[in-house]
Amino acid sequence: MKATVADDAASSAPSDADTFRQRLLDGLAASITERGYRASTVADIVRHARTSKRTFYDQFPSKEQCFLELLHADVGKLAENIRDAVDRDGDWQTQIRQAVEAYVDHIDARPALTLSWIRELPSLDAAARPFQRRGMQLLTSLLVNLSDNPGFQKAGLPPLTRPKAVILIGGLRELTALAVEDGHSVRDIVEPAVEASVAMLGYRH
Structure with a gap:
């Protein structure tokens, strides 16, 4: 990971417990990059976090719970990044490219x-x-809300329905996974993702 929540929150003077918790989350992220989730152990996490197993178990009951919290934070950051990148008054196709x-x-x-x-x-x-459902609800709600902004309204386009948002996100996730698994640049998915999104959202344009 190039940046961490710990970096973003440095100015807010977090408590020692919050600091250790974030270090452990970042430690798991580093271990996943190094070894993958399945092969990662609590020992790997605390090695990257430069702390102890005792500290880990003070914060998390298991590696699984640490993983769920890490992914929850990451999906939240993803939604925030997409939301911040989109010019809601801009051309609808430009907004789609910005989001992708x-x-x-x-x-x-x-x-x-x-x-x-x-x-x-x-x-x-x-x-x-429960996490999967929350993550999907967060991202589908984001797409539905973005497709109901002034840029889409000016083009006379109806908001994306929730079922179609689920289809769009599911397809994008699979496209992403295939690119990473095959060792391709994730940048390769930009154009097909934009084209598919334009086709789905602009069907009445």
Whole structure:
């Protein structure tokens, strides 16, 4: 990861517990980049975090819970980056490109973490389902809201429906996973993602 939440929050004087918790989250992110989630151990996490197993278990009951919190924070940051990148008064096709570029920029900074979110999170079964639903709801709500802004309204386009938003996000996630798994640049998905999004959102244009 190129940047961490710890960096963003440095000026807010977090408590010692918050600082250790963030260091552990960053430690897991570093270990996922190095070894993948499945191969990562608590020992790997604390090695990257430069702390102890005792500190880890003071903060998290398990590696799984640390993973879920890390992904929750990452999906939230992804949504924030997309939201901030889009000019809501701009041309609707330009907005789509801005959103896709922001998505790809975020993924490109942490491909291993994104791949673990797409491929390894579902293997956690029941523990992962509430997180998966929250993450999908966050991203689909974002797309529905963005497609109902002034730029889309000026073009006479209706807001994206939630089912179509789910299809769009699901397709984009799979395209991302295939690119990372095949060792391709994540930038390669920009044009097909833009074209598919324009086709789906602009069907009445």
